[in-house]
Amino acid sequence: MSIRRVIEKILVSILVRLPRSWLVKMAGGRPVMIEGKTLDPQLQFLLALAAKRPAIETLPVSGARQLYRDMAYTFGGGARGMARVEERRAPGPYGDIPLRLYVPNDLPPGPAPTLVYFHGGGFVIGDLESYDRVCRYLADAARCQVLSVDYRLAPEHRFPVAIEDCLAVWRHVTADPGDYGADPARIGVGGDSAGGHLSAVVSQQAKAAGLPLPRHQLLIYPVTDVSREWASHETYAEGFLLTKAAMHWFMGHFLPDDADRTDARVSPLKADSMDGLPAATVIIAGFDPLQDEGRAYAAALAGAGVAVKVLEFDTLTHGFVSLPGVVGSADRALQEISSAIRANLVN
Template sequence: MTMMSRRASLLLPMGLAGLVAACATEPMPLPPADPTGKADPQMRALLESLQALNPKPIETLSAEEARRQPGMADAVKHRLRAQGLPVAPRPLPVVRDLEIPGNAGPLMARLYSPVEPPRAGQPPRALLPLIVYYHGGGFVIADLDTYDASARALAAEAQAVVLSVHYRQAPENKFPSAHDDAYTSYIWAVQNAAQLGADLSRVAVVGESAGGNLAITTAMSAREARAPLPVAMGLIYPVAGTDMTTPSYRENAMAKPLNAAMMRWFVEKYTSGPAELQDPRLNVYGRAELRGLPKAVIVTAEIDPLRSDGMMLADKLRAAGVQVVAQDYPGVTHEFFGADPQLLARAGEAQRFMAGELRSAFALPAPTIVPPQPPRRPVPRG
């Protein structure tokens, strides 16, 4: 008589199903792998520079502690020093800080211009296009300095005035504080375009990560309010939904510098409950009305939990009749866009791609776009 194993005998009360389950040979699921190995050599070198700065996992920290952690901008400077290259930012004729009115007090902003302002006695210069730029950081961390390189690259490559805007951050200021500030700053920029040396009929919104979300939702708000619309939206690996089970979230759950645990931490800090995750300003590709929006230029990165967000948003925009130009960059991670092109060739490619598409939009007549109207309800008869 064959002896039954002790484990199987203990499972007898559970019946045949329990016994079969105990004897199954299905392996236990393994934790997601670190996808860093897919990075190209230049990207890998930057990730190694970031690791050398010993950042702590943001998802284990308070917001205040997280804001002090080194990020990709610090890794770029570390790598430049290691290569014996200058760390000074890309030079521009005009870079100045200013404050603009906000919903709960002044907002910090920084103005970049690729041309010198006219001197006294000189005729006024032709007005340049304007880019209103929103930095990333999950609505919680980062500031104007963190994303300074991206704003400089856009000003230089697109030959446009860039107004980079800071906004209230969580958890001190919950949803929709950042969204409200983003729209308020856009309206201020349009109203004051001439003072900024810019043409109010050639305005684009651009953002990275959480800033990409702010860029598209600002355009949505302008459409609903019948305010002047931007001529284009630059959406760089945007936060476009709240589903964290997408293919890229699964494939890049352990990616660096952004991983799935960090995204859950950001969402927890910014929102006040699950119901807000279905707000169309956060769940853009799932719940937002996208008809009537201007041209979208979308950049995604292969090794990024947000890659699927950008791709799904592109599909939804196209289905809504919006012009979309999208480019996915292999071998690079979240935050690659603002890296120094001397260190990361893909960054230079993405900067030129975005700037070229924005220049094309600036060259066209500003479109007249009417906000979509809700369907009429049938009037009951009699």
């Protein structure tokens, strides 16, 4: 860890605790308001800091991945302690897939509720390290095990490799849950952004293949339909961490030129049927270009008779799951998300 990164993290942790009116002034002088929603002042300040870094889509892939790791460290809170953290591997169609199992302190004895977590990053960036704090937080706050999946990334591995990796992990874990200390009746899937997409698609594919279904799917600001442009893509196109330009950059790396964007593995909202899918919690951020397609997916599930709960956090942006411990409203949102996990997997 470089001294510069450590100092930067300390400064950020101090500055975000200044009075909120000061943060707004330092970030441009006035609150950000769109469609009747007001951006959280702490997050507005962090966005102003992040804007001084290169835009993801201007970097080579290796540089974008390093920037993502750096930002997860600088803007993330402290790492929560675990009873143990295990490095594991699952067999996949293209070779072994690295996994990391988080076991929180003071779990009751016996098989444990387990959330299989697929990280975000547009199918191009993100890894076990950049999501270490997120998974620790969810394991501790939700009182369940979290199994983080390091699926293969584009452009080295384009669609459908990430999906096949994640489905292979699901097949592996549900075939021998005891090897992970998991209760077979209480295993769910979850993820944010691209990971929300992967959670939705794994649920659909598990149903189609006759595999055990997840007990619950946690879809945090998911990608659900890349076959069209949504109104929120334009309204929140710039300035809120995930930009329209970055979305096109991600898809350009992930999808082959001849990919069918209406394929349900690419756009799960396009599935022929959603009957019989697992209950879902869908998370919407108020300043996120993906919010329209997240709401549309929740509505489609509900229309098929699937039990769905939608949690909307109007003051937050895409990416807020990486900010607890720094942004107070992100902490409160993660607590509410953790309560949803407990309600569906633990209790």
